[in-house]
Amino acid sequence: xxxxxxxxxxxxxxxxxxxxxxxxxxxxxxxxxxxxxxxxxxxxxxxxxxxxxxxxxxxxxxxxxxxxxxxxxxxxxxxxxxxxxxxxxxxxxxxxxxxxxxxxxxxxxxxxxxxxxxxxxxxxxxxxxxxxxxxxxxxxxxxxxxxxxxxxxxxxxxxxxxxxxxxxxxxxxxxxxxxxxxxxxxxxxxxxxxxxxxxxxxxxxxxxxxxxxxxxxxxxxxxxxxxxxxxxxxxxxxxxxxxxxxxxxxxxxxxxxxxxxxxxxxxxxxxxxxxxxxxxxxxxxxxxxxxxxxxxxxxxxxxxxxxxxxxxxxxxxxxxxxxxxxxxxxxxxxxxxxxxxxxxxxxxxxxxxxxxxxxxxxxxxxxxxxxxxxxxxxxxxxxxxxxxxxxxxxxxxxxxxxxxxxxxxxxxxxxxxxxxxxxxxxxxxxxxxxxxxxxxxxxxxxxxxxxxxxxxxxxxxxxxxxxxxxxxxxxxx
Numbered sequence: 001x002x003x004x005x006x007x008x009x010x011x012x013x014x015x016x017x018x019x020x021x022x023x024x025x026x027x028x029x030x031x032x033x034x035x036x037x038x039x040x041x042x043x044x045x046x047x048x049x050x051x052x053x054x055x056x057x058x059x060x061x062x063x064x065x066x067x068x069x070x071x072x073x074x075x076x077x078x079x080x081x082x083x084x085x086x087x088x089x090x091x092x093x094x095x096x097x098x099x100x101x102x103x104x105x106x107x108x109x110x111x112x113x114x115x116x117x118x119x120x121x122x123x124x125x126x127x128x129x130x131x132x133x134x135x136x137x138x139x140x141x142x143x144x145x146x147x148x149x150x151x152x153x154x155x156x157x158x159x160x161x162x163x164x165x166x167x168x169x170x171x172x173x174x175x176x177x178x179x180x181x182x183x184x185x186x187x188x189x190x191x192x193x194x195x196x197x198x199x200x201x202x203x204x205x206x207x208x209x210x211x212x213x214x215x216x217x218x219x220x221x222x223x224x225x226x227x228x229x230x231x232x233x234x235x236x237x238x239x240x241x242x243x244x245x246x247x248x249x250x251x252x253x254x255x256x257x258x259x260x261x262x263x264x265x266x267x268x269x270x271x272x273x274x275x276x277x278x279x280x281x282x283x284x285x286x287x288x289x290x291x292x293x294x295x296x297x298x299x300x301x302x303x304x305x306x307x308x309x310x311x312x313x314x315x316x317x318x319x320x321x322x323x324x325x326x327x328x329x330x331x332x333x334x335x336x337x338x339x340x341x342x343x344x345x346x347x348x349x350x351x352x353x354x355x356x357x358x359x360x361x362x363x364x365x366x367x368x369x370x371x372x373x374x375x376x377x378x379x380x381x382x383x384x385x386x387x388x389x390x391x392x393x394x395x396x397x398x399x400x401x402x403x404x405x406x407x408x409x410x411x412x413x414x415x416x417x418x419x420x421x422x423x424x425x426x427x428x429x430x431x432x433x434x435x436x437x438x439x440x441x442x443x444x445x446x447x448x449x450x451x452x453x454x455x456x457x458x459x460x461x462x463x464x465x466x467x468x469x470x471x472x473x474x475x476x477x
Contacts, residue, residue: 002131005111007031009331010125010134012117012276015042017308017320018140019100024328026109033134034110035117035127041100042142043161044317045093051165052185054092056349058085059192063224063351070389080194082169089165119277122301136303136331139283139290140320141276143269143309148177151236156244158237159264171195171262175246177234178266179205181348184217186264188350191224198227198258200234200248206348210360213411216393217350229256237263271310288312294338296326305330314344343426347416352393355419358407358426364398371400375432377452379412384443388413395452397422403431403456414445421449432456 009025011018014036026032039046066078098104102112115128125132145160147153159167161182170193176183179201191197199205199221205228206214221228231251239245244263248256271289284291284300289312291299296311298304305327308320319341329337345357364372375398380391393412399405408422425435435453440446460466 002126002129004131004133005033006133007033007111008134009033009136009138010035010117010132011138011140012125013042013140013142013308014040014100014112015140015142015308015320016044016317017324018042018138019105020321020324021138021140021307021327022105022110023108024324025332026105028328028332030332032110033113033132034105035113035115035125035132037114037116040102040105041097045096045100047162047165049317050093050096051089052161052182052189053349054089055085055165055193056185056189058088059189060351062194063192080170082167082193085170085193086165086168116275118275119281119283121280122282123303125277125281134303136305137281138305138307138327139276139278139310140306140308141272141310143271143315145265146268146270147265148267150177150234153177153237153265156237156239156241156263158241158244159262161266164264167262171260173198173260174262174264175244175258175260176200176264176266177246178268179203179228179230180208180266180268181206181346183264183266184221184348184350186266187226188221188224191221191226196225196227196260198260199229200232200246200258201228201230202233204230206354209348209354209356210362210396210409213354213394213396213409216352216411217348217354220350220352220392229258269309269315271312273310295330295336296323296339297330314341314346316344316346319344343423345419345423347419349416352390352412353415354409354411355415356407356409357419357423358405359398360407360409361396361398364406368400368406372406373399373401373456375399375452375455377448377455379445379448381451382443382445382448384445384447385413387443395448397432397452399432399456403433405430405432405435410448412445412448418445418449421446 008030010033011022012035022032022034062078068075105112113127113130117125117127119125123133145162173196174190176187176199179199187197187199229250233249235247237246244260246258273285278285282301283298283304289310290306292306292311293299296305307323309315326337326339329335347355377395379385379393385391390413395410398407405426410418432453440450
């Protein structure tokens with residue numbers, strides 16, 4: 001016999017968004033049940049953001065230790081212990097895990113059910129031996145690595161983000177299918193840790209980013225010694241898990257057989273909407289996710305919300321957290337809050353980093369035409385970057401002729417941190433003058449934003465007309 005539970009909110013999925021809803025709603029007085037069949041913390045903590053950044057940190061440390069000559073420092077030969085590298089990665093996960101643990105959430109008053117949840121009706125869900133009835137349901141079941149239907153690929157059980165951090169040694173030769181953000185991050189991390197790396201990309205690497213800025217990443221990957229095959233077609237995979245062979249046709253039509261020790265698939269993600277009983281809940285969905293309105297409610301069952309990856313669109317942890325706030329305002333406070341993703345930033349954590357918010361130059365010109373101005377400033381003109389021998393990169397801000405900020409992209413050191421003021425400016429509808437007039441401490445990398453913003457006024461300030469006005473006014477001094 002099933003044990004029946006009634007609650008205010010039932011959250012399905014203990015990833016970043018689901019945990020935020022559960023913690024926030026419970027602390028505000030709602031009766032919350034959280035259903036999670038696997039690890040608390042979801043992809044971000046266990047197989048995504050946290051372990052990947054920990055691995056990148058190890059790779060960057062190895063790279064910098066081997067490149068101290070430019071500062072007049074001679075270091076010894078860098079020795080990399082793969083076992084300890086992955087112990088470091090798992091140690092970071094273990095340090096953060098208590099924040100997402102069952103014990104913590106039960107301490108917050110959340111009823112945590114560790115089982116697979118499946119809808120049996122519009123207002124009921126069964127998880128293990130529990131039958132849960134709720135006023136609202138929040139689906140936050142994340143996404144999984146997509147393994148493309150390449151002949152022979154599944155047969156060798158390739159690595160994905162879901163198991164690559166279980167390694168205990170650095171691969172001798174890692175082949176990566178996919179040159180998006182995850183593929184490029186992992187390529188650089190493992191290359192810096194001593195692996196030979198080959199990246200296979202059907203189109204061009206970082207295809208959703210500004211091509212000019214993505215090329216900075218490309219040149220760094222090539223300089224690192226990574227083999228890039230862009231515009232290539234993967235015909236089939238053969239060999240074995242520990243000795244994979246990938247048969248490709250490069251951009252010129254020439255065939256190659258790439259032999260490696262490990263094969264990683266980083267070809268995108270697929271949302272987890274299967275086996276949830278969404279049909280029984282009368283929730284419309286597709287392979288892209290649950291069909292929702294701007295309040296994140298299912299269009300066909302307004303008592304069911306979808307957040308994070310299953311809501312479609314951006315697949316980022318910070319978006320899931322933002323979605324959580326929208327759901328809480330709608331469910332607990334009955335406010336018709338709507339999601340606005342126009343100012344969502346995203347970052348690729350290679351070295352240098354590449355960050356974005358808003359429209360790219362191409363999209364802005366498509367939408368606004370001749371009203372678009374592009375403001376540029378290079379890191380090689382920044383004194384802090386020069387002092388640290390880290391000058392490769394630039395900032396590109398997209399504005400209208402009247403100074404409305406449409407978007408910004410930055411490639412360079414700490415670009416993920418430097419994008420923050422542009423996000424704030426866009427969220428608050430500030431014009432470019434707000435950034436241009438900000439006092440930035442010297443010497444900091446943050447000056448690149450001020451200098452780029454200030455360049456909006458350069459044509460007028462240093463024009464012949466301005467000179468004539470100044471000369472006229474000086475006559476009265």
